[in-house]
Amino acid sequence: MNKTDVVREVLKDRDMAPGLQGAAYAPANIALVKYWGKSNAALNIPMTDSISVSLGSLGAHTTIRVASQNHDLVFLDGSELPAESTFYQRVKNYLNLFRSSQSHSFEVKTTSSVPVAAGLASSASGFAALVKALDQLFAWGLSGRELSILARLGSGSACRSVFEGFVWWKRGQENNGLDSFAERMDVHWPSFRIGLLELSAQKKPIGSTEAMQRTIETSRLYSAWPHQVSTDLPRMIDGLTHRDIETVGQVAEHNALSMHATMLAAWPPVLYWLPGSVEALRRVWEARQDGLCVYATMDAGPNLKLVFEKSEQAKIVALFPNLNIVDPFDLLS
Numbered sequence: 001m002n003k004t005d006v007v008r009e010v011l012k013d014r015d016m017a018p019g020l021q022g023a024a025y026a027p028a029n030i031a032l033v034k035y036w037g038k039s040n041a042a043l044n045i046p047m048t049d050s051i052s053v054s055l056g057s058l059g060a061h062t063t064i065r066v067a068s069q070n071h072d073l074v075f076l077d078g079s080e081l082p083a084e085s086t087f088y089q090r091v092k093n094y095l096n097l098f099r100s101s102q103s104h105s106f107e108v109k110t111t112s113s114v115p116v117a118a119g120l121a122s123s124a125s126g127f128a129a130l131v132k133a134l135d136q137l138f139a140w141g142l143s144g145r146e147l148s149i150l151a152r153l154g155s156g157s158a159c160r161s162v163f164e165g166f167v168w169w170k171r172g173q174e175n176n177g178l179d180s181f182a183e184r185m186d187v188h189w190p191s192f193r194i195g196l197l198e199l200s201a202q203k204k205p206i207g208s209t210e211a212m213q214r215t216i217e218t219s220r221l222y223s224a225w226p227h228q229v230s231t232d233l234p235r236m237i238d239g240l241t242h243r244d245i246e247t248v249g250q251v252a253e254h255n256a257l258s259m260h261a262t263m264l265a266a267w268p269p270v271l272y273w274l275p276g277s278v279e280a281l282r283r284v285w286e287a288r289q290d291g292l293c294v295y296a297t298m299d300a301g302p303n304l305k306l307v308f309e310k311s312e313q314a315k316i317v318a319l320f321p322n323l324n325i326v327d328p329f330d331l332l333s
Helices: 003-012 087-097 120-140 144-154 210-216 220-241 245-264 275-289 309-321
Strands: 021-035 038-040 050-066 073-076 106-112 166-170 181-184 191-196 296-297 304-309 322-324
Touching: 003 087, 003 144, 021 120, 021 296, 038 210, 050 087, 050 120, 050 191, 050 322, 073 087, 087 106, 087 144, 087 210, 106 120, 106 275, 120 144, 144 181, 166 304, 191 309, 210 245, 210 275, 220 245, 245 304, 275 296, 275 304, 275 309
Parallel strands: 073 106
Antiparallel strands: 021 050, 050 106, 050 166, 166 181, 191 304, 191 322, 296 304
């Protein structure tokens, strides 16, 4: 089964005649238990489950309409992208999955409040917003599960950005990916905070997909990764259920560092960290030794995300004045 087959299976007999416009928002997300590696690269099916938290009002707003031209138009943050750009090609290839026999061209406009390709899940929020906008354009009335499956075809972690709050992506068992989707967890934690420490907004030296594949193929440490996740997952669920920030923070930090260890053991090594990343990690560890309850996690990029509760916010901002504080539940209050 390929991506087109999956789309047909999800949409079934739904109408493929577009309306005037679709518009949607989707938040970026940060994985607390990471997704690293695919069992089926063509369908973005992961090796393991993962758990994330949304970034509330940080994400992507997308509008889509049928274009009057005979080719797609893609705008990012107000600028029209050239057809040869990577972002344009990814959007076009994704839209190809949803074109009817009439071969509509589309105009897509996305504004993103997170840097693109800098390890802050911009592609996740972008593709989640795009599929939600498509759902509105065509009036399909898709369920959250169906939207999650379709978003995953554009970017794996986009399946989590369909939802807000804490989200659990279940990898599934079927090779067609129809049972690989995310669901929002029934955990409301208004005092939970994520701090974004942006050390670089530059494009990553190697994309996540290529880095994952290289790690799987060449890192001897990767064989231990599925076991790591199988251990971390129930601990994370327990920590979230009981709103235990120490458990959540410990698991998130250990899981992230373990993921990066598998990359370092790849050949050639994959290293996203900058000197500032190491310095910031050391400051987090020193703060914790001094009694501050704060933990760090990192995705495929140099930027740190700090995990803590609102009661510690003032002290943490004093240590990291440029920290961008995110309330994952600000849109759910």
